[in-house]
Amino acid sequence: MKHPLTSTIITFNEERNIARCIDALLPISDEIIVLDSFSTDKTVEICKAKGVRIEQREWKGYSNAKNYLNQLATHEYIFSVDADEAPDAVLQKEIMLQKQVGFKGVYAVNRLTNYCGKWIKHSGWYPDVKTRIFPKSESLWEGEYVHEELVIKNNPTPKQLKGHLLHYSYYSQKEHRARADKYSELTAVKMYKKGKRVGPLKPYISALGRFVAMYLIKAGFLDGSAGFHIARISALSNIYKYKELIRLQNENN
Secondary structure: OOOOEEEEEEEOOOOOOHHHHHHHHOOOOOEEEEEEOOOOOOHHHHHHHHOOEEEEOOOOOHHHHHHHHHHHOOOOEEEEEEOOEEEOHHHHHHHHHHHHHOOOOOEEEEEEEEEOOEEEOOOOOOOOEEEEEEEHHHEEEEOOOOOOEEEEOOOOOOEEOOOOEEEEEEOOHHHHHHHHHHHHHHHHHHHHHOOOOOOOOHHHHHHHHHHHHHHHHOOHHHHHHHHHHHHHHHHHHHHHHHHHHHHHHHHOO
16 A cells, blocks of 8 residues: 555444444545543443554634644544544445545545435535545644634545445434534624624525525435434524524623
8 A cells, every 4th residue: 555544533422333333444544533522421432342453632612623633643534533423434444445546635525425224415515525635744624613624724626436435324303403503602602702693584585595406406305304303403503593693692781
C-alpha cells in the first residue's frame, strides 16, 4: 500500500451502532481511533473487543473533538466517520483502490440515510455528498456550535468516490424529533450570537417553507410515509429554532 489510512470516530453511547461501523472500517483501515466522551453504555467495551484504539476525553464540541482526533492519527490521510455510518462494499473497494495508487487531494463520499428502516432517496437527504477523506496536515474542522465544517488548504475540488456511506440515522420518529430540536437549539444560539433577529411570524413562515421544500419540491412524497414524517419533523423543529431565537432576543433586550 502506498498510503496507509487512519479512520476516526467520535462516540457517546453508541452501542447499537459502533460494532457495525468498526466492522466496515477494519478491511480498509491501517488504524482506527475512537474518541469517546465517557459513554455509560457498552460502547467502550465493544471498541476494546474489536481491538481498536480508544481514547476518552470530556466533550468540547464537534470541531474540537475532530481536530483532536486528527492530532492523534498516526497516518497523514484520515477517513472521518460517524459512529452511525458504515462504508458499503463498493465504497470499501474504491478506498482500497485509492490506497494502492496513493491518495492525492481530498475525497468525497455520497451518504445514503436509513430512516426508521427505510433508505431515503429524496426529501433533500439524497444525494448527500460529504468530504471525508483528507490529509491531516492541510485540514481543520471549524464551527463553534453545530454542523462542523472541514476547511482544507487551497480549497481543492474533492474526487467523488463510488458507492455509499450508509447512514443509520434515526430508529424512531421520537428520536428524530429529539435530535432535530437539539440541533435547532444550538443553531438558535449560533444565530443569536451572529446578530440574527426575527419577528413573531418567522417560525411559522419558515416551517411552512421547509415542509413544502422537502415534501413537494424535493419529492419527499416519493419516500412514502417516511418522507412525510421527515418533512413534518423538520418543519416543527424550524418552529422550535426560531422560537428559541425569539426567546433569546426577549431575554437579552
